[in-house]
Amino acid sequence: MLGTGEQLRELQITVEQLLDRSANDVQFTFSPMDGDVVSPCSSILVTIEQRKCERSNSPDRIITSPHCSSTESRGELEAATNRGHFALSRYRKHGGRQNLERCIAEFERALNDCSLGPPYRAAAQSNLAMAKFILCQTEDTSASLQDPTSLYRSALNAHPVGHVDRPSTLIQLACLQN
Numbered sequence: 001m002l003g004t005g006e007q008l009r010e011l012q013i014t015v016e017q018l019l020d021r022s023a024n025d026v027q028f029t030f031s032p033m034d035g036d037v038v039s040p041c042s043s044i045l046v047t048i049e050q051r052k053c054e055r056s057n058s059p060d061r062i063i064t065s066p067h068c069s070s071t072e073s074r075g076e077l078e079a080a081t082n083r084g085h086f087a088l089s090r091y092r093k094h095g096g097r098q099n100l101e102r103c104i105a106e107f108e109r110a111l112n113d114c115s116l117g118p119p120y121r122a123a124a125q126s127n128l129a130m131a132k133f134i135l136c137q138t139e140d141t142s143a144s145l146q147d148p149t150s151l152y153r154s155a156l157n158a159h160p161v162g163h164v165d166r167p168s169t170l171i172q173l174a175c176l177q178n
Contacts, residue, residue, distance in 0.1 A: 077120065080110035081127065088131060100138065104131045119165075122158035125151045126169060133176060149176050 084106030091099035107128040114121045129151035136144045152173040159166035 076113050077110050080106045080113060084110060084127060100135055104135065107131050122155040122165065125155040130172065145176055152176065
């Protein structure tokens with residue numbers, strides 16, 4: 001997901017513990033709380049805390065800026081993406097075609113504003129494809145599947161084999177074919 005989204009859970013782990021587990025797969029499960037609607041594209045927000053001396057009980061420490069699992073973007077791209085996800089969340093919780101239309105408009109704005117490289121553009125394309133696919137489902141027409149299919153294919157082309165987002169983009173594209 002491109003944007004800041006909502007915080008679902010908080011996990012604290014030391015670098016040593018993380019490195020100990022890095023030899024094995026570490027699974028992060030994003031389970032919704034009662035009544036929450038969770039995006040199928042959950043991501044991880046990491047805040048790194050660096051302490052001056054590991055053995056010291058000194059309160060001196062440095063908290064670095066949050067880092068997203070995908071490269072953070074700034075400005076209008078992030079703002080439009082956040083507004084799009086907010087409108088999509090409202091649509092999923094409360095319905096209302098206007099929420100879905102606003103979501104699509106914001107994701108289109110994010111894509112149009114996306115002068116940044118492929119990771120940003122592909123994320124914007126995937127967001128817009130997801131919203132347009134939901135619109136296709138609400139209109140119950142397969143004729144309009146051309147837009148989300150084209151957007152997912154463009155996003156897939158930006159993700160070479162081995163890219164972390166390629167499997168999820170392939171799954172989303174496959175869902176359109178059923």
